[in-house]
């Protein structure tokens with residue numbers, strides 16, 4: 001098995017079978033470098049990928065439609081594409097099975113693939129050479145700014161792997177938002193300016209609408225007929241499914257949303273699932289956009305005076321910083337990463353994560369919007385559903401499975417570190433310097449959810465007390481031995497120790513009652 005660390009160029013008269021999975025839908029993917037006229041590009045829709053978790057129907061519809069459009073585009077350019085549909089009666093249901101059939105059909109001298117995004121698939125891929133009896137080249141995924149090797153280099157000898165240091169290295173390496181060797185705008189980070197709550201009268205942009213063509217309509221019918229029991233509806237899927245549509249989405253974001261992205265990045269609002277967010281994660285992770293073009297366009301908007309620095313730096317940090325950083329953590333720490341469970345959390349995931357049927361208005365909004373759109377923005381994922389799972393002590397594996405299933409942008413390389421490390425602190429602090437635990441007061445400050453909730457974040461009355469408030473203090477109390485030594489939580493424990501004993505008892509009793517009722 002050869003794992004190439006750089007792109008490989010060679011001429012060859014024999015046939016190469018080039019395998020392109022559903023999250024590598026990019027003409028610049030390394031497996032398509034040096035494509036020769038006799039080569040065959042294999043793409044396959046397989047049940048194993050659609051069911052290893054119960055993906056949201058809109059996620060499956062998005063990926064299959066994007067795959068079919070990508071294959072059509074290649075064919076129009078004269079590429080020999082072998083495309084296996086999900087409903088092909090001969091379909092074996094797995095990547096390995098389809099590779100085997102394709103090798104028998106085409107008799108290639110080698111298989112070429114780009115490194116997959118998930119450990120699960122990589123493990124499988126490592127067996128292909130022996131199974132197929134021909135060489136399998138696994139090439140570096142050059143769509144990212146940093147390779148796993150670059151990240152290992154960054155991590156070497158460091159006690160803490162904080163995102164901020166990695167991000168600054170990436171700014172220097174790429175020159176993004178740099179003026180010479182200085183950060184553009186005079187600072188590396190404008191996060192303090194990015195925590196505004198949303199004013200009542202702010203005008204929110206409408207997301208672009210992508211009309212379904214016959215390819216998408218056919219996929220939606222297929223998903224409806226095959227994926228009963230998966231979350232949501234395929235109908236109404238509105239993610240861009242072609243490169244052109246993805247570029248439209250990008251331009252729309254840069255012109256319409258980016259100027260306010262920074263200010264309201266952490267805000268939440270009832271009935272407003274998208275706010276000023278880009279909605280680019282699904283097309284980006286599937287390969288329809290490349291991270292560099294997104295960041296360069298955002299930087300151009302600032303240099304051209306069309307968006308302020310706090311918005312542009314905040315946005316670029318998400319892609320150049322967080323996105324690359326979580327990928328680095330994933331490949332550095334897998335396969336053991338997901339085994340950690342710092343708090344020993346073992347409660348089952350409540351059923352309302354799938355249905356949205358809860359009287360907590362913030363949770364109902366985040367989950368129902370997820371059901372509707374296969375999308376929730378970052379603060380809903382982190383500070384509502386993630387925060388609840390952390391405070392309630394829900395088994396990390398079950399929470400991770402949920403996040404992997406329900407979001408159209410979810411692949412394990414990006415989902416796992418965000419859930420396991422950032423939201424649940426299950427890695428004991430590798431990624432975050434303290435748990436992102438918050439009471440209802442935070443949600444009240446950053447949203448209007450509490451106004452229509454049966455509970456109140458301000459209530460002292462046990463009956464109407466916000467569950468997040470009771471759960472927050474219970475979490476801090478029951479995990480005191482693990483968290484007390486954390487310098488960033490000193491204030492929290494000092495406040496806790498000053499609290500009236502009767503109040504602490506009431507809060508912990510309410511938390512217990514609430515958690516018991518979950519079961």
Ligand code: FAD
Pocket residue numbers: 276277278279280281282284285315318319322323324326376377378379381382386403404407409410411414415416418419422423
């Ligand atoms: P915007 O707010 O417009 O941000 C711009 C881009 O920055 C995103 O498109 C995304 O590519 C990138 N980005 C922002 N934050 C992160 C982050 N923390 N990690 C990686 N990239 C980031 N993102 C995924 O792409 N897939 C996931 O499976 C996923 N799971 C998550 C699970 C949890 C518990 C949390 C807290 C976050 C998760 N995220 C995930 C990160 C983030 O929530 C989404 O990228 C973002 O909400 C996508 O919406 P957007 O495109 O409108 O993002």
Ligand code: DLZ
Pocket residue numbers: 020021022023024044045046047049050051055059060063116117118119121122411
């Ligand atoms: C997520 C997904 C789904 C639902 N279906 C397919 C599919 O039928 N064929 C395919 O090639 N890819 C699919 N994907 C994306 C893969 O899961 C993704 O490429 C791997 O997980 C990356 O390691």
Ligand code: SF4
Pocket residue numbers: 359360361362363439440441443444449450451453454455456457466467468
């Ligand atoms: Fe959520 Fe509590 Fe506010 Fe209700 S009161 S919306 S449960 S934070």
